[in-house]
Amino acid sequence: MxxxxxxxxxxxxxxxxxxxxxxxxxxxxxxxxxxxxxxxxxxxxxxxxxxxxxxxxxxxxxxxxxxxxxxxxxxxxxxxxxxxxxxxxxxxVPAKLAARIARVTSEGQGIWAEARRTEDVALFLPVLKEIIALRVEEAQALSGGGPLYDALLDDYEPGTTGPELEMMFGALRPELANLRAAALEAPAPPELTGHFDDALQMTLTRTLAERFGYDLQHGRVDKAVHPFSSGSGLDVRITTRTNPTDPFNCFYSTIHEVGHATYEQNISRDYLLTPLGQGVSMGVHESQSRIYENQIGRSRAFTGWLYGQMRDTFGDFGIADEEAFYACVNRVSDGFIRTEADELQYNLHVLLRFDLERALISGDLAVDDLEAAWNDRFAADFGFAVDKPSNGVLQDVHWSVGLFGYFPTYSLGNVYAGCLKEAMRAAVPDLDGALAEGNTAPATNWLRDTVQTHGGLYEARDLITRACGAEPSEAPLLAYLKEKFGVIYNL
Amino acid sequence: MxxxxxxxxxxxxxxxxxxxxxxxxxxxxxxxxxxxxxxxxxxxxxxxxxxxxxxxxxxxxxxxxxxxxxxxxxxxxxxxxxxxxxxxxxxxVPAKLAARIARVTSEGQGIWAEARRTEDVALFLPVLKEIIALRVEEAQALSGGGPLYDALLDDYEPGTTGPELEMMFGALRPELANLRAAALEAPAPPELTGHFDDALQMTLTRTLAERFGYDLQHGRVDKAVHPFSSGSGLDVRITTRTNPTDPFNCFYSTIHEVGHATYEQNISRDYLLTPLGQGVSMGVHESQSRIYENQIGRSRAFTGWLYGQMRDTFGDFGIADEEAFYACVNRVSDGFIRTEADELQYNLHVLLRFDLERALISGDLAVDDLEAAWNDRFAADFGFAVDKPSNGVLQDVHWSVGLFGYFPTYSLGNVYAGCLKEAMRAAVPDLDGALAEGNTAPATNWLRDTVQTHGGLYEARDLITRACGAEPSEAPLLAYLKEKFGVIYNL
Known part of the structure; x- marks a missing residue:
């Protein structure tokens, strides 16, 4: 040995x-x-x-x-x-190619930021072409003659293929588009107004982090422009941000990152500083952040408790009762930006990127036609036109740093979260009773024991199958969204 | 090339x-x-x-x-x-020996901390013996038959020898002991009393850092248990600490660390991330921190300005005027602890350690006799007895982590600071006029241009000689201390 x-x-x-x-x-x-x-x-x-x-x-x-x-x-x-x-x-991957990718993607981010600032797509296209060409070359070196896109996907979601995702996402897209249209036709829930003190937001955000099982002996919460989680094992840190008129941004960013961070914290200590001591794939990681954020954090039961916390913290903030608050937290509204999208529309944003990036890698879509393709697809799925590149094709950093095959893991995470939520509801008695008291332990402990503790021991798909007792499918996510937004919007 | x-x-x-x-x-x-x-x-x-x-x-x-x-x-x-x-x-140094030193000194620190906590010298001695034996073995590998202590000193102060230091320090010791005794017999200056708000201390400490030329675009100030400076080039951070009854601790720790940090920040950018891009020796480093802290920061002129700042910040804090404040800042009083010692007595603490550690390395002093030797020497130089090991032989971490040859660089730094101060006074017109307005730029710019910018270009001794136009000697430091404390204490 x-x-x-x-x-x-x-x-x-x-x-x-x-x-x-x-x-x-x-x-x-x-x-x-x-x-x-x-x-x-x-x-x-x-x-x-x-x-x-x-x-x-x-x-x-x-x-x-x-x-x-x-x-x-x-x-x-x-x-x-x-x-x-x-x-x-x-x-x-030949060393020279790896070095060129590192150099070009490092330049790419700066050029993209400038292009976004000046709303100048043409500025970004030359470097994007170069990035795509280099990643295609890399995919050729990796694929052994197999599909190029799968070779890239393998970096983030080993064992999953483009066609598998295509099937899942293909089933989701029309249903989500219909549900979206129906919700936007119904009367809108109340909107949050007013000013929410920054320091009080941070105090409540720390309470939320601890309520969701985040261990501050092995982590810390700071502010950053973009919320993220960082590290594995005994030192897993998160960041969040505050916006005086939108405390939900702070709270749900925190809960999302706590999902990522507790996943890393709860991996068996036997695996510390080994390859098994990290989340197994981006999709599984996102399943944890999203189930914390949405299926638990935006549930009727938990928002009931949060409503009381917000009243205690900020006083009367203009929302009449728990029901109105629940609808307000889950409000569906038009928007251009993926990262600001609500739970219902989020996957439509991701699916758009998934389809476009596969076409870019296969060569079916020329980089010069990307903006038009983005705008057409956006209008088709969202029913209104992109007004400027920073609200469209230039909104995400991913492609500028060479991330192709990454976007679909967001929606795969939501699909996994849908499966896990169904299994959790079946396995854990009176989940809602606990959540209504702000107690997430029955939910997060179940996730810890069925998913998080295993780290990289099982392949992603296998892990979800073991946890849920069934192969992953988009059906539970879809059923959950239909039921949830059906109730909120009286559909 | x-x-x-x-x-x-x-x-x-x-x-x-x-x-x-x-x-x-x-x-x-x-x-x-x-x-x-x-x-x-x-x-x-x-x-x-x-x-x-x-x-x-x-x-x-x-x-x-x-x-x-x-x-x-x-x-x-x-x-x-x-x-x-x-x-x-x-x-x-053989890899095995280096690994053993790393392991034993890492254990040593924990054992020392426990021994200090429990006032149990015997607990510390076995590991100290091992550390000394290993460092002697290392010195034998390094020395090529030359003096063992010099081989260790070379890690911190290349080019300086034990005998050179012995001569300087030998001339200092009796004079400092006499000056100390005289000051302690004279009427004592006023002492600071009262409570000084933590946040206000940090605000004033940041002002002080900037006044001394610390560049916060390339640094930051945080709190830590022990103040330190960290990093070179474009990212040089300092820490400080606050004590509600002793704001001087905060302010002068900050100014001291700013001396270290601006040295690193002011090295020519041509040397960034090269061996020349760092302070050239521990002694020169300490000369910068000490001249900032003492010769500038505790000068009559600068304390006059600081008095006004403290009045503005804290209101009336019980010191009548600038003269009384100057005496209060430079108060000489009995104490066991090196790191808390005033400017006059500090070097006596260091010289004690220098003599004892040379005897430990040469074998003239057995580890078992160290505590007695420490206590005898302390009583001889300070006129009162050590009351417990944590106030005596166990007070410093250095030996427990294998630092032999490090202590003398503290006093060498003070000697260099004395030389630099004399040269600076001669070169810079109306230094005190500027300091009285809180403007340290004439002083710190002179240090930047004569010392700091050169980084590691010249050997330490050569650098000081070039800056001062004369070989380094203990005489200027002694003359400065005699004059300063002669005035304060009417000697």
Missing amino acids: STYEDLMGFTRETQALAQVAGRLDWDQETMMPRGAAPQRGEEAAAMASVLHARRIDPKVGAWLAALDGVELDETAAAQLRHIRRSYDRTSK | STYEDLMGFTRETQALAQVAGRLDWDQETMMPRGAAPQRGEEAAAMASVLHARRIDPKVGAWLAALDGVELDETAAAQLRHIRRSYDRTSK
């Missing part, structure tokens, strides 16, 4: 270094003095280069070869599966 | 990684959640291991060999001198 232990010792050190690199990113978004940016760029590049060298280290290849065919227990076999996948993927 | 560029490219990446490791330490003292400590230990160890491997990388040896005898300009020659010194030192 000494070969396995040597490999794991080396891997553990690599994992520790990856945590350091992640902490550096956290620092950059929260603490770093502005003027440090150029130096930080070199520091981050040096860490990336160390990590890359370790991931393709010939020692790893030799250890893997020596362990080929050796019988291992379930845990060791799973560790090896992750290490082999990472080694194979990293080794297949 | 391509060999030189290859070497510098590799070195630059190493420097960037060293900055990351430093940032990790900063995070640990300021931001890290408590429960993260075990994981952080592994992260820091992984970074240390990466850095160690790069410092003894055979590539570096080959580049250095290829550059041997090649003519280089002054800057490149200085870069090479630093790289060669680091490579030679790191390579001379």
Whole structure:
């Protein structure tokens, strides 16, 4: 077993270094003095280069070869599966190509930000073309002749394929579009108005974080421009933001990030600083953040408790009762922006991107035609026209940093959350009774024990199937959304 | 020149990684959640291991060999001198010994903390013996038959020797002891009483930091248990602390750390992320922190301005006028603790440690006799007895983490500060006029241009000689202290 232990010792050190690199990113978004940016760029590049060298280290290849065919227990076999996948993927991409992708995507983000600021799509297209060409080249190196898009998807959601997602999402899209139209035709719920003190928002946000099981002995809450969760194991930090007229933004960003963060915190400590010691895929990660945020956090029962908390914190804020508050939290309204979309419309935004990016990678859609394709699709699904690029094709950073195959994991996470919510309702008695008292433990403990604790032990799809007792499908999500918004909007 | 560029490219990446490791330490003292400590230990160890491997990388040896005898300009020659010194030192210490030192000193700190907490010297002695034996073994590997203590000193103050310091410090000790006794016999200046709001202390501390030229675009101020400065180049952060009854602790800790931090910030940007891009030695570093803190910050002129600031901030705090405030800031009183000592007595504390640690390394003093030796020496220099180990031999962390040869750099820094202050007074017209208005720019700009900007270009002693136009000596420090405390205490 000494070969396995040597490999794991080396891997553990690599994992520790990856945590350091992640902490550096956290620092950059929260603490770093502005003027440090150029130096930080070199520091981050040096860490990336160390990590890359370790991931393709010939020692790893030799250890893997020596362990080929050796019988291992379930845990060791799973560790090896992750290490082999990472080694194979990293080794297949020529160093020169990897370096070019790193350089071009680093430039791409700056160009995209400038293009978005000046509403100038043409400024962004040349670098986008280059990014797509490079990622296609990478996908060719990775795919072994298989579908290019699946090779990219594999970075974020190993084991899932484009056609599988296409089938799920294809079933969702018309139903969501219909539900959306119906809700927008019905009388609108009340809107939140008034001013909500920043410090009080942060106090209540910390209460919410702890209510959802976030462990502040192994984490911390700071403010950042974009909320995120960072780190694994014993040090998992989140950020949130405040907006004086929109406290829901703060509260539900926090609950969302707490979903990500408690997933990392609740992974079995046996897996600390190993490949199993992290969330298994982006889709499963998003399932945790979304089920915390939506199926639990925006439920009738929990919003009842939150209404009382908000009254205690802010006094009368103009919403008459729990029912009105529930409708207000789940208000459906027109909007251009994915990240601001409500639970009902969110997946329509993602599906748009999924379809367009597959067409970009396959070459069916030329980059020059992207804006028109975006605007046509948006008008078809949302019934009104994009008014400017920053509200359309330039709104997301993802493509500018080379993230192709990432968007669908958002909706896959929602699909998984739908499945998990159905299974949880069946397994946990009187969930709503607890939620109505602000007690999320029955829900979050069930998620901890069926999903989170396993870390990377099972493949994503397998993990969800084990937790739910059934193969994942879009049906539970759809049924849940129809039922929920049917009640709120009297459909 | 391509060999030189290859070497510098590799070195630059190493420097960037060293900055990351430093940032990790900063995070640990300021931001890290408590429960993260075990994981952080592994992260820091992984970074240390990466850095160690790069410092003894055979590539570096080959580049250095290829550059041997090649003519280089002054800057490149200085870069090479630093790289060669680091490579030679790191390579001379067997990997096994380095690993044992790392392990034992890491244990040592915990044992020391427990011994200090329980006032149990015997608990600490076994690990201290081991640490000394290991560092002696290291010194033997490094010294090439020369003096062992100098080999250790070389880690912190390259180019300075034990006998040189012995001569300087030997001249200081009796004079300081006499001055101390005289001051303590004279009527005592007023003491600060009352309560000083924490938030107001932090506001004034930020003002002070900026007044001393600290650039908050490339730094930040946080609270920590022990004040420190961290980082080089474009990201140099400081910490301070507050004590409701002792605002001077906050203000002068801040000014001290700002001295360290502006030194790093003011090094020529041409040297960013190279061996020249850092303070050249611990002694020179301490000269900057001490001249900011004492010769400038505790001067009659500057304290006059500070008195007004404190009145504006806290209202009447019981000190009648600027003269009384100046005496109060520079009050000499009995105390056991080095870090709390006033400017007059501080070096007596350091000299005690310098003499004892040289005797420990040479074997003239047995570890079992250390406490008695400490207590005897303390009684001789300070005229009263140590009451408990935490006020005596267990008060400092240094030896428990293997720092032998470090203490004297504190007093060397004070000696250098004395020299620099004399030269600065001669070079800068109406320094006191500016300081009386809270304007430190004439002083700090002179230090920037004569000392700080050069980074590691010159050896420490050479740098001070160039700045002052004379070889360093203890005489200016002594003359300054005699004059200053002579006035305050009417001696």
